[in-house]
Amino acid sequence: MCLGIPGRVEEVKGEEAVVSFGGTRRSVRLDLVENVSVGDYVIVHAGFAIQVLDQEAALEMLEALREVFKE
Amino acid sequence: MRFIQEYRDGELVRRIAGRANELLERLGRRVKIMEVCGTHTMAVARHGLKSLFKENLDLISGPGCPVCVTPNSGFAMVFQAAEAGKTVATFGDMMRVPLNGRSLLTLKGEGLDIRVVYSPYDAIKMAVEEPGREFVMAGIGFETTSPLFASIILRCREKGVRNLSLISLFKLMPPVLNALLEAEDLKIDGLILPGHVSTIIGVKPYAELVEKHRVPAVVTGFEPVDIVESIRMILKQLAENRSMVENEYARTVRHGGNVKAIRLMQEVFKPVDSEWRGLGVIPGSGLALREEFRFFDAVEKHGLKPVEAADPQGCLCGEVVRGSRKPVECRLYRKVCRPDNPVGPCMVSSEGTCAAYYYAGL
Amino acid sequence: MAGRIALEHGAGGRLMHELIGTIAGRLNSPSRGVDKAVLHTRTGRIAFTTDSFVMKPPVVNGCDIGMLSVNGTVNDLVTMGAKPEYLSLSLIIEESLESDFLMSIVESIGKAAKNAGVKIVTGDVKVVEKGGCDKIFINTSGVGRVYRGVNVSTTRAKPGDAVILTGSIGDHGAAVLAARGEFQLEADVQSDCAPLTSIVEALVRRKAPLHTLIDPTRGGLATSLNEVAESSRVSVEIREEDIPVRDEVQGFCEVLGIEPLYLGCEGRLVIFVPQAYAEKAVRVLRRLKVSKDACVIGRVVGRSRMGEVWLRTRAGGLRSLPMLHGIPLPRIC
Numbered sequence: 001m002c003l004g005i006p007g008r009v010e011e012v013k014g015e016e017a018v019v020s021f022g023g024t025r026r027s028v029r030l031d032l033v034e035n036v037s038v039g040d041y042v043i044v045h046a047g048f049a050i051q052v053l054d055q056e057a058a059l060e061m062l063e064a065l066r067e068v069f070k071e
Numbered sequence: 072m073r074f075i076q077e078y079r080d081g082e083l084v085r086r087i088a089g090r091a092n093e094l095l096e097r098l099g100r101r102v103k104i105m106e107v108c109g110t111h112t113m114a115v116a117r118h119g120l121k122s123l124f125k126e127n128l129d130l131i132s133g134p135g136c137p138v139c140v141t142p143n144s145g146f147a148m149v150f151q152a153a154e155a156g157k158t159v160a161t162f163g164d165m166m167r168v169p170l171n172g173r174s175l176l177t178l179k180g181e182g183l184d185i186r187v188v189y190s191p192y193d194a195i196k197m198a199v200e201e202p203g204r205e206f207v208m209a210g211i212g213f214e215t216t217s218p219l220f221a222s223i224i225l226r227c228r229e230k231g232v233r234n235l236s237l238i239s240l241f242k243l244m245p246p247v248l249n250a251l252l253e254a255e256d257l258k259i260d261g262l263i264l265p266g267h268v269s270t271i272i273g274v275k276p277y278a279e280l281v282e283k284h285r286v287p288a289v290v291t292g293f294e295p296v297d298i299v300e301s302i303r304m305i306l307k308q309l310a311e312n313r314s315m316v317e318n319e320y321a322r323t324v325r326h327g328g329n330v331k332a333i334r335l336m337q338e339v340f341k342p343v344d345s346e347w348r349g350l351g352v353i354p355g356s357g358l359a360l361r362e363e364f365r366f367f368d369a370v371e372k373h374g375l376k377p378v379e380a381a382d383p384q385g386c387l388c389g390e391v392v393r394g395s396r397k398p399v400e401c402r403l404y405r406k407v408c409r410p411d412n413p414v415g416p417c418m419v420s421s422e423g424t425c426a427a428y429y430y431a432g433l
Numbered sequence: 434m435a436g437r438i439a440l441e442h443g444a445g446g447r448l449m450h451e452l453i454g455t456i457a458g459r460l461n462s463p464s465r466g467v468d469k470a471v472l473h474t475r476t477g478r479i480a481f482t483t484d485s486f487v488m489k490p491p492v493v494n495g496c497d498i499g500m501l502s503v504n505g506t507v508n509d510l511v512t513m514g515a516k517p518e519y520l521s522l523s524l525i526i527e528e529s530l531e532s533d534f535l536m537s538i539v540e541s542i543g544k545a546a547k548n549a550g551v552k553i554v555t556g557d558v559k560v561v562e563k564g565g566c567d568k569i570f571i572n573t574s575g576v577g578r579v580y581r582g583v584n585v586s587t588t589r590a591k592p593g594d595a596v597i598l599t600g601s602i603g604d605h606g607a608a609v610l611a612a613r614g615e616f617q618l619e620a621d622v623q624s625d626c627a628p629l630t631s632i633v634e635a636l637v638r639r640k641a642p643l644h645t646l647i648d649p650t651r652g653g654l655a656t657s658l659n660e661v662a663e664s665s666r667v668s669v670e671i672r673e674e675d676i677p678v679r680d681e682v683q684g685f686c687e688v689l690g691i692e693p694l695y696l697g698c699e700g701r702l703v704i705f706v707p708q709a710y711a712e713k714a715v716r717v718l719r720r721l722k723v724s725k726d727a728c729v730i731g732r733v734v735g736r737s738r739m740g741e742v743w744l745r746t747r748a749g750g751l752r753s754l755p756m757l758h759g760i761p762l763p764r765i766c
Contacts, residue, residue, distance in 0.1 A: 004293075005688055007688075021688045022683055022684025023621055023680055024619065024620040024681065024688050026616075031226075031335075033329070041074055043323050045219070046191065050267065051270045054323070055322075058074060066083060069083065069086040117692070118752070121750070187615070189615070299748075411758035429755065
């Protein structure tokens with residue numbers, strides 16, 4: 001029961017944001033997160049953002065994996 | 072799609088799995104790793120990840136599907152609410168769960184007002200738009216989901232919404248993990264920890280568990296790279312005789328979790344003993360509404376009764392959910408029990424182990 | 434047959450196939466429960482097919498029930514290796530449907546027929562009481578001459594055959610789900626509904642050795658491949674990374690937790706040809722607008738008594754791809 005998809009915040013309207021998932025857009029509740037800005041990526045579960053994605057950490061991890069597992 | 076496609080890189084997955092297989096060979100014995108999240112079960116099945124690893128890796132599924140671990144007495148209350156003329160709002164997963172030969176989908180076909188919602192927020196919107204109806208939400212899920220409902224309940228109280236209530240069947244992960252690690256017959260060597268439950272509760276709650284049971288555990292994301300990397304990390308710990316909690320999903324999971332969500336959850340709910348299909352009653356493993364939110368408790372408001380019902384003859388859901396048996400060991404699996412004719416919740420729920428295995432050909 | 438008919442019986446998956454088989458059995462039908470028949474006459478073979486359309490909602494982005502009712506039957510004839518020529522048109526209309534709406538559907542039917550090069554030569558109209566049907570139901574039956582020398586069937590796929598797909602999958606299915614608006618999602622998805630006549634015409638003109646033609650409608654690509662695998666008793670393997678999926682459709686599916694492999698297409702063809710001919714076939718197809726994204730997505734890898742379909746995933750794993758069971762209810766949590 002953990003289906004959570006990362007989406008890009010396109011608009012912030014108070015307690016809600018418009019989030020785009022590869023082009024598909026939905027209104028998402030922001031009651032569980034703070035300081036969300038346009039351009040952020042959030043993990044969305046059942047219509048609520050449950051966390052703001054740490055983009056730097058994501059890129060670092062991928063780079064590290066690609067580096068470490070080079071053949 | 073950003074932050075999804077990159078983690079489906081076949082080349083990277085291959086390399087990581089390769090390293091994992093080297094470790095498996097080094098370990099030389101059977102290694103049993105359990106994942107406890109329905110979304111992990113589905114991801115492994117959907118991407119065919121089992122086929123990437125050596126034969127001595129036993130990747131098993133535990134009680135990760137909230138619909139599957141809810142006992143029939145819980146479902147019975149949802150059915151009662153519908154039959155009593157209340158408008159039931161539920162997630163799609165619950166619609167086809169069979170109870171005594173009928174499902175919510177059958178009831179809907181018979182004219183009862185049952186509505187599939189994508190978000191619990193849709194339920195509160197409906198309640199406000201239709202003040203003449205009594206809405207009942209079926210509250211099924213783990214810590215990823217319960218904070219959402221906590222937020223909804225608080226909003227109901229704030230806005231004076233009086234025609235919405237909740238059947239709280241929510242469950243908690245750490246207590247069931249403890250039960251699984253204590254089970255003598257399961258002999259789990261490593262745990263793939265649920266990434267989105269952990270997004271809420273953080274990494275801290277697992278430390279005690281790991282120290283007590285000395286089993287490597289890795290908080291894991293849901294894409295192929297996440298899962299194979301997590302398996303590699305567990306195998307590396309085993310090879311080096313370590314047992315600690317690691318966080319593979321750092322891009323989403325913070326060490327302390329989502330403090331705001333935890334606070335909301337604790338404000339509205341309190342931990343109670345709860346019954347799990349296949350595992351019996353686990354102390355402190357469920358959530359109930361706190362005293363000051365009694366008004367929103369559908370069970371009390373509508374006099375619902377947790378009536379027990381046995382699982383159909385031959386149904387092995389209890390053991391499958393516990394991880395002690397695989398779907399293929401169930402006499403009914405594939406022969407009688409299929410997604411179009413599900414006998415038990417493990418086949419019905421889109422996150423059920425049997426459904427996932429069926430669609431993966433296992 | 435026990436119990437009641439459920440929605441799943443019409444969803445295009447296993448249950449529907451079983452129901453059709455049961456009905457055909459009771460009727461001692463020579464068609465073996467398929468909605469297509471080839472009639473042998475002194476002057477050649479005539480393909481005959483029928484289909485009913487209950488699209489909900491009746492209008493989606495890029496398609497409406499009128500357009501679908503024409504192209505659906507046209508494409509059924511095409512998959513029989515025939516050139517579609519004549520259609521019948523039956524309308525069942527719900528009382529109180531707006532006349533303007535009905536006429537817009539009729540116009541759509543006219544346009545689609547012209548575009549597909551078929552003539553609607555006979556028809557019928559019935560009106561039922563409110564609630565007797567959902568706005569409008571349409572049945573079309575179609576006939577066309579099977580091309581000489583062409584012998585296609587779902588039973589004719591052979592080990593070694595290449596599996597060619599003419600374009601992206603899931604577009605129509607996604608457009609329908611998006612139009613239903615049940616999950617408040619805004620998506621730029623558009624139906625791919627189109628006639629496939631030009632595709633087969635082009636291949637037949639070049640004397641392509643066609644074994645099997647199938648259009649992945651209800652139940653999606655996965656279900657159609659299973660139909661062929663079962664009928665031909667073969668094992669089919671396809672590669673996920675070779676299957677075109679539009680970004681918008683991919684995003685839409687990810688959010689709902691469903692797979693494009695199980696969503697219907699209404700303007701795509703799957704073609705089984707001997708491996709040696711595959712490259713040439715793809716070149717011919719890519720020159721046509723309707724199949725400009727044609728590609729080889731897999732092969733028939735061997736014989737299999739029960740029929741199997743396997744997917745080599747993008748992540749490098751191998752998984753079985755069964756037929757759709759029930760309705761693809763979106764996963765939400």
